Amino acid sequence: MNEVALPPDSAARLAALRARIRALEGRGAGLAVPPVRLGPALTALLPEGGLARTALHELAGPAATLFAVAIAKAALDRPGLLVWCLDEAGARARGIPWPPGLAARGIDPSRLLLVRAPDGAALARATEEALASPAAAVVVAEPARVDLDLGRRWQLAVERGGGLGLLLRAAPDPTPSAVATRWWIEPVAAEKGALRLRLVLRRSRSGIEGSVEVRVDEPGLALHPVAALADPATAPACPASRRALERD
Amino acid sequence: MNAAAEALRLVPGLPLADARAARPHLRVLPAAPEEDARALRALALRCTRWSPRVAVDGADALMLDVRGCAHLWGGAEGLLASVAAAFARLGLEHRAALAERRLAARLWARFGPGGILSDARDLDDLPVEALELEEEACAVLRRLGSRRIGDLRRLPRASLARRFGLALARALEILDGAEEPPFVPLGEPARFAARIARPEPIATRAGIAFACRRLVCELCRALESAGRGALRLVLELHRVDGETVRLALGTSRPSRDPEHLFRLLRYRLERLDLGFGVECAVLAAPKTVVLPAEQPEIGAPADARAAAVLIDRLAARLGAERVLRPEPVATHVPERAVRWCPAGVEPRPGPWVGSLSRPLRLFARPLPVRALALVPDGPPVRLEGAIAGRVIAASGPERVLPEWWRAEDASARPRDFFRIRLEDGRALWCAREGLFGEASAPAWSVLGSFS
Structure with missing residues (x-):
């Protein structure tokens, strides 16, 4: 590869290198799209300043819905629908998003489109359709199973549509998939004050892993830092992270 | 009497027993008007x-x-x-x-x-x-x-x-020569319709799709010159075996975009039974509205159009009753505060009365639990059953009286809603139906989740 003169300033240098890596990954289109900003609490885990749009993110754990709604709220700063896809089994097991609750937290329910697929196959097709549509700013899907093929198809769809894809999972999925980041979200017991979440970034394309504890300011759904736990993974020299990098 | 029956010398009014005696191989089926x-x-x-x-x-x-x-x-x-x-x-x-x-x-x-x-x-x-x-x-x-x-x-x-x-x-x-009573046909012919008839039946799905694409293009040209958009399409496929397959679909916004309409049709074609082939296909737009010509590049409604396209596609795949938008309902009973309408219908933007005491997720049905409370009217301190754990924080109660004027609420009791936090951090929405000291014990249930 021919050497391109890098800017002397280290931040600009970093940005230029990232742009080059993105181009190599074939995600050039994503460059123009600013990421979904989630506040300073997550900067350690998300070096690009937020969650990448036009990408899929997998959220699992008992408090995944709250984190998903917080991300959706941040991503709905641009026009478009919030499309929430679930199948009947998922709706029976976990319930459906509830507009009065969303309205209280600053998400306009008239932007919500609820898709209740009869089964997993129909859910997969409907999700692909929603991800590929420019009308959807955020697509939340609750699939029971995502294999590599389906994940790749959804990834291609989300690149066409330009929205943000959030996959809500009941349990962590050990199988490899095409998602950009993988999170585990669990609530932290706190007797007083705001709800607290522990966000564990289990895998990301940037190779960073780690966890952070946040306070959720409920009316605004803003995430405030509580205490960054010891996360050796932020150092890219960590062998586990390096493996994660090579896997990508 | 058809020719076959006449050949057997059967006549109307002949008793069945006689007919059977004369023609033992006769097959008898009950009349099915x-x-x-x-x-x-x-x-x-x-x-x-x-x-x-x-x-x-x-x-x-x-x-x-x-x-x-x-x-x-x-x-x-x-x-x-x-x-x-x-x-x-x-x-x-x-x-x-x-x-x-x-x-x-x-x-x-x-x-x-x-x-x-x-x-x-x-x-x-x-x-x-x-x-x-x-x-x-x-x-x-x-x-x-x-x-x-x-x-x-x-x-x-x-x-x-x-x-x-x-x-x-x-x-x-x-x-x-006097005037006859008016003629009432099965359905008035649609003003906008296109048809394809073939002497040789079309038996392949690809062939039908091709024919449908031509029909859609023809229909859209007619709609365009009339300045109208279709809200409903009806495709009739006349099969060789005498059956007529009818397929109706609606659009959420008037449309005359051939690509869009054809895509909606194609989803439905995938599941149609074509039998031995189709000899005639008719596509009609029985419901149209005025749709002025527009330039797609200019103006804001591009978002609305994209949303309509998405809704139509999802509805064509899954059925309109599975693609829903919420509409607020003025009621104090929290579970009845939302009506889910098929997304094609423009929802009333109505005022949403949100409250932080409403959950993010509502369970499909309330989960019955057992609960311990320190005082009869107070919040629970421990849940047992489907969801179990010590309660470390609670807010409430919010008392909700049943809507006694509804038949299904006739025997309902007042409920007290609480927002609780369990020791593992989960935030839940639970309710106690009934009061202590009544003839039947109060019943606790968990209705939703805040995380």
Whole structure:
């Protein structure tokens, strides 16, 4: 590869290198799209300043819905629908998003489109359709199973549509998939004050892993830092992270 | 009686036992008038290939209004020949008659030889039974020597009406040229429709898709020149085996975009049963509204259009009742605060009364739990059952009275809602129905989750 003169300033240098890596990954289109900003609490885990749009993110754990709604709220700063896809089994097991609750937290329910697929196959097709549509700013899907093929198809769809894809999972999925980041979200017991979440970034394309504890300011759904736990993974020299990098 | 029955010398009114004794191999099926009516209706739909205005006439006849259609088939003879050929191919015995007036055509088909009735006076030779009078009336007329319709004409009309009812007089008047009652076809022909008929049936899905694409393009051109957009499309596929497959779909916004409409159709085509092939396909837009021409590059409604496209596609795949938008309902009962409407219908933007005491997720049904509370009206301190754990924080109660004016709430008790936090951090929405000290113990349930 021919050497391109890098800017002397280290931040600009970093940005230029990232742009080059993105181009190599074939995600050039994503460059123009600013990421979904989630506040300073997550900067350690998300070096690009937020969650990448036009990408899929997998959220699992008992408090995944709250984190998903917080991300959706941040991503709905641009026009478009919030499309929430679930199948009947998922709706029976976990319930459906509830507009009065969303309205209280600053998400306009008239932007919500609820898709209740009869089964997993129909859910997969409907999700692909929603991800590929420019009308959807955020697509939340609750699939029971995502294999590599389906994940790749959804990834291609989300690149066409330009929205943000959030996959809500009941349990962590050990199988490899095409998602950009993988999170585990669990609530932290706190007797007083705001709800607290522990966000564990289990895998990301940037190779960073780690966890952070946040306070959720409920009316605004803003995430405030509580205490960054010891996360050796932020150092890219960590062998586990390096493996994660090579896997990508 | 069809030809096969006549060949066996069966006659109407023959007792079943006699028929069986004479013809032991006879297969007997109970009469199914409803099935017959359904089949006749299906046949009527199929007859729309000759004329868009078709009506079912009684239990065993179809009436086609072929004014302005016959020339397409090479005149009246050509039309009748085409009908005869099509019915013969379906294996249906029939008699077709064509006349200036509907009553005349009916009489000529039922009691005459069929074919084209060129002179209305030919009807005078038909028996009086053709007028569908009561049996008694027919018998009286016969005794009076009036065996044919022509004989009735010689009788004074007023006394006929007095003696045999107005229906007879009315029928005679119509035969003489009076106005007939209005013709009510099965469905008024759509103003916007396109059709493809092929001498060779189309048996492959790809072939049908190709035909549909041509139909959609043709329909959209017609819509465009009229400045209208379709809200509903109906595709009718006439199969070789005589069945008509009907497929209807709606759009959330008026559209005349061939790409979009064809895509909606294609989703549905994938699941259609084509049988042995389709010989004729008709695509109609029965419901259209004015849709001014617009330039896609200019103006804001691009988002709305993209949303409509997405909603239509999802609805075509899953059915409109599975693609939903919320609408607020003015009620104090929290679970009834939302009505989910099919997304095609524009939701009322109505004021959403949100509250942080409402959960992010509502469970499909309340999970019954057992709960311990320190004071009778107080929040729970421990849950047991489907969801278990120590409660470390709670807010509430929010008392909600049942809507006693609804039948399903007649025996409901007041509920106290609490927002609680369990020791593992989960935030839940639970309610106690009833009060301590009542005849039946209060029942606790968890209704939703805040995380």
